Amino acid sequence: MTFINSSSYTHGHHERVGVLITNLGTPDQPTKSSLKQYLKEFLSDPRVVEMPRLLWWLILNGIILRIRPAKSAKAYQSVWTETGSPLMAITKQQAVALQAKLGESVVVEYAMRYGNPSVGNGIQTLLDKGVRKLLVVPLYPQYCASTTASTFDAIAHDFCQRRWLPELRFVSHYHDQPDYIQACVEQIKHHWQQHGQAEKLIFSYHGIPERYLNQGDPYYCECQKTSRLIASQLGLSKEQYLTSFQSRFGREQWLQPYTDETLKALPTQGTKSVQLFCPGFAADCLETIEEINVENRHYFLDAGGEKFDYIAALNAEPWHIEALAKIVATNISGWTPDNSERALQVEQAKLLGAER
Structure with missing residues (x-):
């Protein structure tokens, strides 16, 4: 097996904390071909449809993917905007607002369980920025195997291909937070x-x-x-x-x-x-x-x-970003050092660099 290398990692650098917010996903375009690709990935997930695989493969490929993409494309065309899919545009806004709220102590990225940007791409982006402590926050307040557990499956699948794994924390639900x-x-x-x-x-x-x-x-x-x-x-x-x-x-x-x-x-x-x-x-x-x-x-x-x-959904409203920021803060407790600890780490990194 060939593992994904962490060639961007430099020993002695301060280990950053990363937050990956995820949502379900969206097709790249509101077209029949794009919907077919998206629906195939989504509906092939055994967490989403719990049926015997062979039977479901026949139903999915023989019936659903021949009929549903055209119908779904029309529905997506009715909600598509200049910025693309509403779900994608709003998730971007949430990531930007959450980053501003949390400040420089963490790095925030977003990903989609199905479609783009993928969970794997989101993780890689964070690792490229020096993240070695990762909090994943699926934006599903209520836990469900079809959504939350499926997101964890995607994280696990990505980690199976990596040589160096970051520390991981995962928010499974926040329905009563x-x-x-x-x-x-x-x-x-x-x-x-x-x-x-x-x-x-x-x-x-x-x-x-x-x-x-x-x-x-x-x-x-x-x-x-x-x-x-x-x-x-x-x-x-x-x-x-x-x-x-x-x-x-x-x-x-x-x-x-x-x-x-x-x-x-x-x-x-x-x-x-x-x-x-x-x-x-x-x-x-x-x-x-x-x-x-x-x-x-x-x-x-x-x-x-x-x-x-x-x-309207909570979207990027200030009260939603505030709630997400508090959920993140609770779950990265102990990962983000105070100012004195951060200064000491910077000095230690400098000394390590000088010794080399």
């Missing part, structure tokens, strides 16, 4: 100040097959806890909010209640105004901009609803 909850509360209150409050607030999370829950995945429970904590901070009664799950795929039963069916039913039950917030999405993307704010908006209004508001 107080600063994250407060950021969600601030985002909702900010929207209320501008648009008022609806009859019902819906927390919509990305769905997963129900059998994943039955097999021990904590995702459903963590989503419910996030909703309860946010609602409690907002002073909402049980009748004023609910939790639902979106983006189901295939014929299998997924976590319920489904967001789309919920929105179709609410007007018939007397609810005429709703607001949707997606706490599990750290950045607005296809699933929030098109699926929630367009498709699901129509479901509610066509069923007799009168007012539908989508509350």
